[in-house]
Amino acid sequence: MNVIYLILSNWNFIAVIMLMMAGLYIVISNQNFIKKLVGLSIFQSSVFIFYISIGKVSGGTAPILTGIADTIYSNPLPHVLILTAIVVGVATNALGLALVVRINEAFNSIEEKTLLSHKIEDSRHEFEKGDSWK
Amino acid sequence: MVEFWVNVFLISLLVVITFYIIRLRSLIAVVALSGAYSLTAAAIFVNLDAVDVAFTEAAVGSGISTILFLAALRYLPLEEAHQTRYSGLSLSLCTIVALMLIFAAFALPDFGDPNAPAHIHVAPRYIEESYPLFHIPNVVTNVLASYRGFDTLGEVVVVFTAGIGVIILLTGSTLSMRFEKTENALDQKSKTSKEEA
Numbered sequence: 525m526n527v528i529y530l531i532l533s534n535w536n537f538i539a540v541i542m543l544m545m546a547g548l549y550i551v552i553s554n555q556n557f558i559k560k561l562v563g564l565s566i567f568q569s570s571v572f573i574f575y576i577s578i579g580k581v582s583g584g585t586a587p588i589l590t591g592i593a594d595t596i597y598s599n600p601l602p603h604v605l606i607l608t609a610i611v612v613g614v615a616t617n618a619l620g621l622a623l624v625v626r627i628n629e630a631f632n633s634i635e636e637k638t639l640l641s642h643k644i645e646d647s648r649h650e651f652e653k654g655d656s657w658k
Numbered sequence: 659m660v661e662f663w664v665n666v667f668l669i670s671l672l673v674v675i676t677f678y679i680i681r682l683r684s685l686i687a688v689v690a691l692s693g694a695y696s697l698t699a700a701a702i703f704v705n706l707d708a709v710d711v712a713f714t715e716a717a718v719g720s721g722i723s724t725i726l727f728l729a730a731l732r733y734l735p736l737e738e739a740h741q742t743r744y745s746g747l748s749l750s751l752c753t754i755v756a757l758m759l760i761f762a763a764f765a766l767p768d769f770g771d772p773n774a775p776a777h778i779h780v781a782p783r784y785i786e787e788s789y790p791l792f793h794i795p796n797v798v799t800n801v802l803a804s805y806r807g808f809d810t811l812g813e814v815v816v817v818f819t820a821g822i823g824v825i826i827l828l829t830g831s832t833l834s835m836r837f838e839k840t841e842n843a844l845d846q847k848s849k850t851s852k853e854e855a
Contacts, residue, residue: 530764532666537763539669545756546676553748556738558685558731562692566676569699569719573669576708581777582770586707587797589789596772598707599781600797604806607798608813610714614723615820621730622827628734635739 536577543570557624557634561617568613575602661705668702683738689727696720710798 531538543566550563579602587600628634631642675695682688696719703712767774784801794800802810 533769534763534766535666536669536769537766538760539673541756541759541763542673543676544759545752546673546680548755549748549752550680552751553745554738555740556685558727558734559679559688559738562679562688562727565692565719565723566679566695569696569715572711572715573672573699573702576703576706576711577769578766578774578776579708580706580770581772584707584772586709587785588709589785589795589797591795597785597797599777600784600801601781602776603708603711603798604801604809606708606711607714607802608809610711610718611813612816614718614726615817617723618726619820619823619827621726622824625730625733626827633739634734637740 537574540570540574540577543567543573555636557627557636561620561624564620565613565617568609572606572609575606578602665702665705668698668705671698672702685731685734685736685738686728689724689731692727693720693724696723710796 547563547565547567547570550566551560554560554563579599581596581598584596584598587597587603589597624634627639631639633639633642672695675691675698679688679691679695682691696715700712700716700720703709703715767776771777784797784805788797788800788804789795792800792804794804
Protein backbone atom coordinates (compact mmCIF):
# COMPACT_ATOMS: atom_id res chain seq x y z
CA MET A 525 0.00 0.00 0.00
CA ASN A 526 2.78 2.35 0.98
CA VAL A 527 4.70 1.61 -2.22
CA ILE A 528 1.62 2.28 -4.37
CA TYR A 529 1.09 5.59 -2.58
CA LEU A 530 4.74 6.53 -3.11
CA ILE A 531 4.57 5.72 -6.83
CA LEU A 532 1.25 7.48 -7.40
CA SER A 533 2.26 10.64 -5.57
CA ASN A 534 5.46 10.78 -7.62
CA TRP A 535 3.75 9.57 -10.81
CA ASN A 536 4.42 12.83 -12.64
CA PHE A 537 8.16 12.53 -12.16
CA ILE A 538 8.29 8.80 -13.00
CA ALA A 539 6.18 9.20 -16.15
CA VAL A 540 8.26 12.20 -17.23
CA ILE A 541 11.42 10.10 -16.91
CA MET A 542 9.80 7.30 -18.95
CA LEU A 543 8.79 9.78 -21.67
CA MET A 544 12.26 11.31 -21.69
CA MET A 545 13.94 7.95 -22.11
CA ALA A 546 11.44 6.92 -24.81
CA GLY A 547 12.37 10.10 -26.71
CA LEU A 548 16.07 9.37 -26.27
CA TYR A 549 15.53 5.80 -27.48
CA ILE A 550 13.77 7.01 -30.63
CA VAL A 551 16.56 9.48 -31.32
CA ILE A 552 19.43 7.02 -30.96
CA SER A 553 17.93 3.82 -32.38
CA ASN A 554 15.51 4.84 -35.14
CA GLN A 555 16.80 5.16 -38.69
CA ASN A 556 14.30 7.67 -40.06
CA PHE A 557 15.12 11.37 -39.64
CA ILE A 558 11.50 12.53 -39.30
CA LYS A 559 10.95 10.03 -36.51
CA LYS A 560 14.17 11.19 -34.89
CA LEU A 561 12.82 14.75 -34.89
CA VAL A 562 9.54 13.58 -33.34
CA GLY A 563 11.59 11.78 -30.67
CA LEU A 564 13.50 14.98 -30.01
CA SER A 565 10.27 16.91 -29.50
CA ILE A 566 8.99 14.19 -27.12
CA PHE A 567 12.20 14.56 -25.12
CA GLN A 568 11.68 18.32 -25.05
CA SER A 569 8.08 18.30 -23.93
CA SER A 570 8.86 15.78 -21.20
CA VAL A 571 11.19 18.40 -19.74
CA PHE A 572 8.40 20.99 -20.05
CA ILE A 573 6.01 18.75 -18.10
CA PHE A 574 8.69 18.22 -15.46
CA TYR A 575 9.11 21.98 -14.95
CA ILE A 576 5.37 22.61 -14.77
CA SER A 577 4.97 19.74 -12.27
CA ILE A 578 7.57 21.37 -10.05
CA GLY A 579 5.72 24.70 -10.27
CA LYS A 580 2.44 23.17 -9.03
CA VAL A 581 1.33 24.02 -5.49
CA SER A 582 -1.40 21.72 -4.20
CA GLY A 583 -4.63 23.60 -3.67
CA GLY A 584 -3.36 26.50 -5.77
CA THR A 585 -4.88 28.19 -8.78
CA ALA A 586 -3.44 29.71 -11.95
CA PRO A 587 -1.16 32.69 -11.18
CA ILE A 588 -3.62 35.37 -12.30
CA LEU A 589 -4.33 37.70 -9.41
CA THR A 590 -7.95 37.57 -8.27
CA GLY A 591 -7.78 40.21 -5.57
CA ILE A 592 -9.25 37.80 -3.02
CA ALA A 593 -7.08 37.58 0.07
CA ASP A 594 -5.34 34.30 1.04
CA THR A 595 -5.61 32.73 -2.41
CA ILE A 596 -2.84 30.21 -3.08
CA TYR A 597 -1.18 30.65 -6.47
CA SER A 598 1.05 28.19 -8.29
CA ASN A 599 4.63 29.22 -8.98
CA PRO A 600 4.69 31.52 -12.05
CA LEU A 601 8.45 31.30 -12.69
CA PRO A 602 8.58 27.82 -14.35
CA HIS A 603 5.65 28.86 -16.55
CA VAL A 604 7.63 31.85 -17.82
CA LEU A 605 10.71 29.74 -18.56
CA ILE A 606 8.70 27.08 -20.41
CA LEU A 607 6.80 29.65 -22.49
CA THR A 608 10.14 30.72 -23.96
CA ALA A 609 11.31 27.12 -24.38
CA ILE A 610 8.24 26.00 -26.36
CA VAL A 611 8.73 28.67 -29.01
CA VAL A 612 12.46 27.95 -29.25
CA GLY A 613 11.63 24.24 -29.61
CA VAL A 614 9.41 24.90 -32.63
CA ALA A 615 12.17 27.02 -34.20
CA THR A 616 14.64 24.13 -33.79
CA ASN A 617 12.09 21.73 -35.28
CA ALA A 618 11.65 23.97 -38.32
CA LEU A 619 15.41 24.12 -38.89
CA GLY A 620 15.70 20.34 -38.54
CA LEU A 621 12.88 19.78 -41.02
CA ALA A 622 14.52 22.12 -43.53
CA LEU A 623 17.74 20.11 -43.16
CA VAL A 624 15.87 16.83 -43.71
CA VAL A 625 14.19 18.19 -46.86
CA ARG A 626 17.58 19.26 -48.23
CA ILE A 627 19.11 15.88 -47.39
CA ASN A 628 16.28 14.17 -49.25
CA GLU A 629 16.87 16.45 -52.26
CA ALA A 630 20.58 15.65 -52.33
CA PHE A 631 20.59 11.91 -51.53
CA ASN A 632 16.99 10.85 -52.27
CA SER A 633 16.68 9.17 -48.88
CA ILE A 634 16.08 10.13 -45.26
CA GLU A 635 17.25 6.87 -43.72
CA GLU A 636 20.48 6.96 -41.76
CA LYS A 637 21.69 3.57 -43.04
CA THR A 638 21.20 4.48 -46.71
CA LEU A 639 23.01 7.76 -46.21
CA LEU A 640 25.94 6.03 -44.53
CA SER A 641 26.28 3.56 -47.43
CA HIS A 642 26.14 6.54 -49.82
CA LYS A 643 29.07 8.06 -48.01
CA ILE A 644 31.13 4.86 -48.22
CA GLU A 645 30.40 4.45 -51.95
CA ASP A 646 31.26 8.08 -52.61
CA SER A 647 34.63 7.89 -50.88
CA ARG A 648 35.46 4.60 -52.64
CA HIS A 649 34.55 6.18 -55.95
CA GLU A 650 36.82 9.13 -55.29
CA PHE A 651 39.62 6.80 -54.23
CA GLU A 652 39.36 4.78 -57.44
CA LYS A 653 39.25 7.95 -59.50
CA GLY A 654 42.41 9.20 -57.77
CA ASP A 655 44.08 5.81 -58.39
CA SER A 656 43.42 5.89 -62.11
CA TRP A 657 45.09 9.29 -62.36
CA LYS A 658 48.38 7.79 -61.23
CA MET B 659 -8.55 14.77 -5.52
CA VAL B 660 -10.26 14.85 -8.95
CA GLU B 661 -7.40 17.04 -10.19
CA PHE B 662 -4.91 14.45 -9.05
CA TRP B 663 -6.57 11.52 -10.83
CA VAL B 664 -7.10 13.53 -14.02
CA ASN B 665 -3.39 14.28 -13.92
CA VAL B 666 -2.46 10.62 -13.46
CA PHE B 667 -4.77 9.61 -16.32
CA LEU B 668 -3.49 12.24 -18.78
CA ILE B 669 0.16 11.51 -18.09
CA SER B 670 -0.44 7.78 -18.54
CA LEU B 671 -2.12 8.64 -21.86
CA LEU B 672 1.09 10.39 -22.91
CA VAL B 673 3.08 7.24 -22.16
CA VAL B 674 0.67 5.17 -24.31
CA ILE B 675 0.92 7.66 -27.20
CA THR B 676 4.71 7.55 -27.02
CA PHE B 677 4.65 3.75 -27.12
CA TYR B 678 2.64 3.86 -30.36
CA ILE B 679 4.95 6.52 -31.82
CA ILE B 680 7.84 4.10 -31.30
CA ARG B 681 5.98 1.22 -32.95
CA LEU B 682 4.26 2.82 -35.96
CA ARG B 683 6.03 3.03 -39.32
CA SER B 684 3.75 5.34 -41.29
CA LEU B 685 5.20 8.82 -40.88
CA ILE B 686 1.85 10.59 -41.29
CA ALA B 687 0.52 8.57 -38.35
CA VAL B 688 3.62 9.41 -36.30
CA VAL B 689 3.18 13.13 -36.99
CA ALA B 690 -0.55 12.98 -36.16
CA LEU B 691 0.27 11.20 -32.91
CA SER B 692 2.85 13.83 -32.02
CA GLY B 693 0.12 16.44 -32.50
CA ALA B 694 -2.12 14.46 -30.17
CA TYR B 695 0.79 14.26 -27.73
CA SER B 696 1.13 18.05 -27.69
CA LEU B 697 -2.61 18.53 -27.21
CA THR B 698 -2.63 16.10 -24.27
CA ALA B 699 0.35 17.94 -22.84
CA ALA B 700 -1.66 21.17 -23.13
CA ALA B 701 -4.49 19.57 -21.15
CA ILE B 702 -1.96 18.54 -18.49
CA PHE B 703 -0.70 22.12 -18.32
CA VAL B 704 -4.25 23.43 -17.73
CA ASN B 705 -4.67 20.87 -14.97
CA LEU B 706 -1.39 21.96 -13.37
CA ASP B 707 -2.46 25.65 -13.34
CA ALA B 708 -0.18 26.72 -16.20
CA VAL B 709 -2.84 28.25 -18.44
CA ASP B 710 -0.49 30.48 -20.43
CA VAL B 711 1.80 27.55 -21.19
CA ALA B 712 -1.21 25.49 -22.24
CA PHE B 713 -2.23 28.24 -24.66
CA THR B 714 1.20 28.30 -26.23
CA GLU B 715 1.54 24.53 -26.36
CA ALA B 716 -1.88 24.11 -28.02
CA ALA B 717 -1.24 26.85 -30.59
CA VAL B 718 2.46 26.44 -31.28
CA GLY B 719 3.33 22.90 -30.22
CA SER B 720 0.25 21.13 -31.50
CA GLY B 721 -0.74 23.54 -34.30
CA ILE B 722 2.25 25.09 -36.03
CA SER B 723 4.63 22.22 -35.31
CA THR B 724 2.28 19.63 -36.82
CA ILE B 725 1.69 21.83 -39.86
CA LEU B 726 5.46 22.20 -40.34
CA PHE B 727 5.92 18.43 -40.14
CA LEU B 728 3.13 17.81 -42.65
CA ALA B 729 4.51 20.48 -44.99
CA ALA B 730 7.92 18.79 -44.87
CA LEU B 731 6.36 15.35 -45.45
CA ARG B 732 4.99 16.73 -48.73
CA TYR B 733 8.54 16.40 -50.12
CA LEU B 734 9.54 13.20 -48.32
CA PRO B 735 8.78 9.47 -48.51
CA LEU B 736 5.83 8.63 -46.26
CA GLU B 737 6.99 5.25 -44.97
CA GLU B 738 10.00 4.22 -42.99
CA ALA B 739 12.15 2.14 -45.30
CA HIS B 740 13.58 -0.28 -42.76
CA GLN B 741 11.73 -2.41 -40.29
CA THR B 742 12.61 -1.00 -36.88
CA ARG B 743 14.95 -3.42 -35.21
CA TYR B 744 14.88 -3.18 -31.44
CA SER B 745 18.48 -2.54 -30.64
CA GLY B 746 19.43 -4.16 -27.36
CA LEU B 747 22.30 -1.82 -26.56
CA SER B 748 20.30 1.41 -26.77
CA LEU B 749 17.30 -0.20 -25.03
CA SER B 750 19.42 -1.31 -22.08
CA LEU B 751 21.18 2.06 -21.98
CA CYS B 752 17.84 3.89 -21.80
CA THR B 753 16.52 1.47 -19.15
CA ILE B 754 19.58 1.92 -16.95
CA VAL B 755 19.44 5.72 -17.20
CA ALA B 756 15.68 5.63 -16.51
CA LEU B 757 16.17 3.50 -13.38
CA MET B 758 18.89 5.82 -12.11
CA LEU B 759 16.74 8.90 -12.74
CA ILE B 760 13.68 7.34 -11.08
CA PHE B 761 15.85 6.46 -8.07
CA ALA B 762 16.95 10.09 -7.95
CA ALA B 763 13.38 11.34 -8.42
CA PHE B 764 12.35 10.00 -5.01
CA ALA B 765 14.69 12.57 -3.45
CA LEU B 766 12.73 15.42 -5.06
CA PRO B 767 10.30 17.40 -2.93
CA ASP B 768 6.78 15.91 -2.97
CA PHE B 769 4.51 16.79 -5.87
CA GLY B 770 2.61 19.98 -4.94
CA ASP B 771 4.51 20.58 -1.69
CA PRO B 772 4.07 24.32 -0.89
CA ASN B 773 7.36 24.42 1.06
CA ALA B 774 9.53 23.15 -1.79
CA PRO B 775 12.64 25.28 -2.42
CA ALA B 776 11.30 26.33 -5.83
CA HIS B 777 8.35 28.09 -4.20
CA ILE B 778 10.06 29.99 -1.40
CA HIS B 779 12.87 31.75 -3.24
CA VAL B 780 11.69 34.40 -5.70
CA ALA B 781 8.13 33.39 -6.61
CA PRO B 782 6.38 34.97 -3.59
CA ARG B 783 8.06 38.27 -4.45
CA TYR B 784 6.69 38.12 -7.99
CA ILE B 785 3.19 37.37 -6.75
CA GLU B 786 3.13 40.06 -4.05
CA GLU B 787 5.18 42.81 -5.66
CA SER B 788 4.33 42.71 -9.35
CA TYR B 789 0.79 44.07 -9.19
CA PRO B 790 1.55 47.24 -7.20
CA LEU B 791 4.53 47.91 -9.47
CA PHE B 792 3.13 47.24 -12.95
CA HIS B 793 -0.67 46.84 -12.54
CA ILE B 794 -0.93 43.67 -14.63
CA PRO B 795 -3.01 40.94 -12.96
CA ASN B 796 -1.51 38.06 -14.96
CA VAL B 797 1.73 37.31 -13.12
CA VAL B 798 3.18 35.15 -15.91
CA THR B 799 2.83 37.85 -18.55
CA ASN B 800 4.15 40.38 -16.09
CA VAL B 801 7.27 38.41 -15.25
CA LEU B 802 7.83 37.60 -18.93
CA ALA B 803 7.67 41.20 -20.08
CA SER B 804 8.69 43.27 -17.08
CA TYR B 805 11.24 41.22 -15.13
CA ARG B 806 12.67 38.94 -17.79
CA GLY B 807 12.47 40.95 -20.99
CA PHE B 808 15.98 39.87 -21.97
CA ASP B 809 14.83 36.22 -22.09
CA THR B 810 12.26 37.18 -24.69
CA LEU B 811 14.87 39.16 -26.61
CA GLY B 812 17.08 36.08 -26.70
CA GLU B 813 14.11 34.01 -27.85
CA VAL B 814 13.47 36.44 -30.69
CA VAL B 815 17.13 36.19 -31.72
CA VAL B 816 16.91 32.38 -31.74
CA VAL B 817 13.72 32.36 -33.83
CA PHE B 818 15.25 34.90 -36.24
CA THR B 819 18.40 32.80 -36.65
CA ALA B 820 16.34 29.65 -37.22
CA GLY B 821 14.29 31.51 -39.83
CA ILE B 822 17.43 32.63 -41.68
CA GLY B 823 18.74 29.06 -41.54
CA VAL B 824 15.53 27.65 -43.00
CA ILE B 825 15.50 30.24 -45.81
CA ILE B 826 19.15 29.58 -46.70
CA LEU B 827 18.62 25.81 -46.69
CA LEU B 828 15.45 25.82 -48.74
CA THR B 829 16.31 28.43 -51.36
CA GLY B 830 19.46 26.42 -52.07
CA SER B 831 21.91 29.29 -52.27
CA THR B 832 24.61 27.57 -50.28
CA LEU B 833 28.20 28.43 -51.11
CA SER B 834 29.01 25.36 -53.24
CA MET B 835 25.78 25.58 -55.19
CA ARG B 836 26.40 29.23 -55.93
CA PHE B 837 29.84 28.37 -57.32
CA GLU B 838 28.31 25.70 -59.55
CA LYS B 839 25.73 28.14 -60.80
CA THR B 840 28.29 30.83 -61.65
CA GLU B 841 30.54 28.27 -63.33
CA ASN B 842 27.64 27.04 -65.45
CA ALA B 843 26.75 30.60 -66.32
CA LEU B 844 30.36 31.33 -67.31
CA ASP B 845 30.51 28.18 -69.45
CA GLN B 846 27.35 29.14 -71.27
CA LYS B 847 28.65 32.67 -71.81
CA SER B 848 31.90 31.42 -73.32
CA LYS B 849 29.96 28.96 -75.51
CA THR B 850 27.67 31.65 -76.84
CA SER B 851 30.62 34.01 -77.46
CA LYS B 852 32.43 31.22 -79.37
CA GLU B 853 29.33 30.56 -81.44
CA GLU B 854 29.03 34.24 -82.18
CA ALA B 855 32.65 34.39 -83.25
